[in-house]
Amino acid sequence: MKKILLVEDEQPLCLLYEEELSAEGYEVTSVHDADSALDALNNKTFDLIITDIRMPGKDGVELIAQIMGLRKDVPIIINTAYQSYKEDFMTWAADAYVVKSSSLAELKAKVRELIKD
Numbered sequence: 001m002k003k004i005l006l007v008e009d010e011q012p013l014c015l016l017y018e019e020e021l022s023a024e025g026y027e028v029t030s031v032h033d034a035d036s037a038l039d040a041l042n043n044k045t046f047d048l049i050i051t052d053i054r055m056p057g058k059d060g061v062e063l064i065a066q067i068m069g070l071r072k073d074v075p076i077i078i079n080t081a082y083q084s085y086k087e088d089f090m091t092w093a094a095d096a097y098v099v100k101s102s103s104l105a106e107l108k109a110k111v112r113e114l115i116k117d
């Protein structure tokens with residue numbers, strides 16, 4: 001079973017993503033901030049990381065920079081409500097950029113593409 005680290009500070013969205021991705025056959029570990037994500041990465045191996053950008057404390061861009069220093073081999077999907085961050089060159093380190101919507105079809109497709117299960 002492929003393992004996904006989900007970094008999402010909004011609890012209702014976190015639960016929705018967990019449920020939907022688990023139904024697709026993935027093992028999902030959810031955290032709500034960047035520091036918890038880094039702790040999880042130090043304790044477990046993941047096949048993919050999905051992160052929001054706007055979070056309390058460190059934002060998703062800072063998190064991506066730190067992940068790149070630890071685990072360059074793990075694909076990262078930015079999943080955010082803000083289209084404007086796509087122009088920030090710091091987000092280009094991510095493997096995919098998905099704008100949040102009521103349909104999770106695009107996110108699920110990117111997960112399948114990047115995990116290649």
